[in-house]
Amino acid sequence: MTDATLDNAPRAFVRTETLPQQPAPLSVAGPLAWIHANLFSSPLNAILTLLCIWFVVVTVPELVHFYILDAVWSGASRDACLADKVGRPVGACWAYVADRFQYFIYGSYPIADRWRVNIVFAMFALGVVWLLWNRAPLKRIGVFYFFVILPLSGFILLLGGDRAQGLLRFLILLSFALAVLYLVLSFVPSLARFWTNPALLAVEQEAPPWKRFHGAKSLILLSLVVFGILAILDDRIGLLRVDTGLWGGMMVTFLISAVGIVFSLPLGVVLALGRRSRLPIIQLLSVIFIEFVRGVPLITVLFMANTMLPLFVPQEYSPDRLLRPLIGVALFASAYMAEVIRGGLQAIPKGQFEGAMSLGLGYWQMMRLIILPQALRIVIPGIVNTFIGLFKDTTLVTIVGIFDFLRTVEATLVDPTWATPTTRTTGYAFAAVFYFLCCWGMSRYSIAVEKRLAAGQKR
Structure with a gap:
């Protein structure tokens, strides 16, 4: 074979170095791809996205101007929040919130x-x-x-x-x-x-x-x-x-919600186990209590706790006016919690019960060590949802004369010292921020617990 033939013969080449990694196309990964997949994936999504953008453009600048840029942050009386007094457009009157902040926290506590x-x-x-x-x-x-x-x-x-x-x-x-x-x-x-x-x-x-x-x-x-x-x-x-009639503000809101949350979970567990009990009398009593409480609104429970509860005990042992709604809220929340936990118990496979019994565990040992930990992990979203609803329902205690946080805000709105066109809007905005931060905090913590326990993973 001649040298010319060797030069014209095909040769194979194997690369010894890898090529550098190339970025994904913009249509597959990146901001444009995310926008297309999540915001404009269909004509309906595109219309909804444009409507949301229009709503944000129309409302957000006005809210920013009212609550931040044109807001009044300091002052000693209503004159600081009146446009004709300050000579400019006036937004939210945060000076009123600062002046009444102590009352919002403690109520009339000395x-x-x-x-x-x-x-x-x-x-x-x-x-x-x-x-x-x-x-x-x-x-x-x-x-x-x-x-x-x-x-x-x-x-x-x-x-x-x-x-x-x-x-x-x-x-x-x-x-x-x-x-x-x-x-x-x-x-x-x-x-x-x-x-x-x-x-x-x-x-x-x-x-x-x-x-x-x-x-x-x-x-x-x-x-x-x-x-x-x-x-x-x-x-x-x-x-x-300090008489409980002087208590109010955030103190009472946290007190009622804490008592309801702390007592509703163990009572809910007991009621859920009672409803699934094989003893007819225990099952019947649990069903009657749960269905009766869930069949009436919280306002009715509060009225009954405030007016009917003192009738069942001697007058010298009559519960305090704040203790009555505490009992009513705790019992009301426990009925809803019982159904949430019962859903978790029903989601446990039968093999878990059989495996626990095969180990020689008694009923309470089986529930404490095997069943309840799994059931509670499954229903974490439902439990936290009940807690959030309970926290917001504490505002209903104003019906029976308890000054919770929202009631203290409403009480200051009739104060002539801060009677301005923007006082009411500012007070309710402050209350909305307070409830949102508390509920958002509980929600974020529940998400963190779910991730830690891997409760949301698909099997």
Whole structure:
């Protein structure tokens, strides 16, 4: 074969280096592709997108001008929010919100005692962070703090008076008694064993009995510290009684919603299990309660709690005017929560029940360890949705004369000191922002919990 033939022969070439990665076409990935796929994927979507753009262009600039650019941010009276007084267009009167902000938080709670409300707010924030933060240490102590220490401390601080002082003394004595009992159970058995047989001391040092009560020691110590601080405050400053008729504002809104949320979940679990019970009497009572409460509006429940509940108890034991709607809201929310949790229980495959029973678990062990954790994980969206609805329904307590946050806003609208054309709009806008931020926060946290527990993954 000649050299010319070799030169004209086909040759194969294998690339030894990879080509650099090329960006995807604009029609497949990128902003243009996202806009086409999500906003203009069909004629109907294109029309709806254009209508939304038109609505935003028409309304947003006006809202920005009214609530931000032309708003009045400082002032001592209505003159600051009147156009003829300031000589320019006037928007939202945020000076009115700033002037009445303390009333929006505390209602008519005495100014000299509002430090007590601030302490309860701080304790409540600590308890919420302790429970909801996934990496928070000592979770069991946090649960005890939130469900036992916080309610008792809040009652003592907010109400005050002889009844609260009596409860505080009882709690301190009980804590001391438990501390003494702990010391007895911790050290007396060790001393007794040592005197009877000193050789057992080494065994006691390896596994001392007080290790069994390590959790109880932390709970007793926490109770002594918290209630001891309250006793010092009562002795130095004094906790005078503040009638619940003076409570109002955000304090009452958070109180009613917190009580409803805390009590509705465990009551809902009990009612859901009762409705699925094989015992006819328990199932019948659960069904009657759930269907009766769900069949009437919350306003009816509040009226019954406010007017009918005192008729079933002696007058000297009549519930407080604020305690009545608290009970009504908690029972009302628990009925709806029961149906949400029952839906989660029905979604659990039968094999989970059979597997738990095959392990020899009893009914309550099976529910606590196997069934309920899965059911609650499935219905996280429904639970949070019920909580959000409950938080917004707290505004209905104004029907029975309770000054919640929205009622305090409405009460200030008739104040001649801030009677302007924009005061009402500003007050309701502030209330809308408050409720939105609280509900949005609960919603975002539930989404984070769902992602962490992988509750929304498709199987």
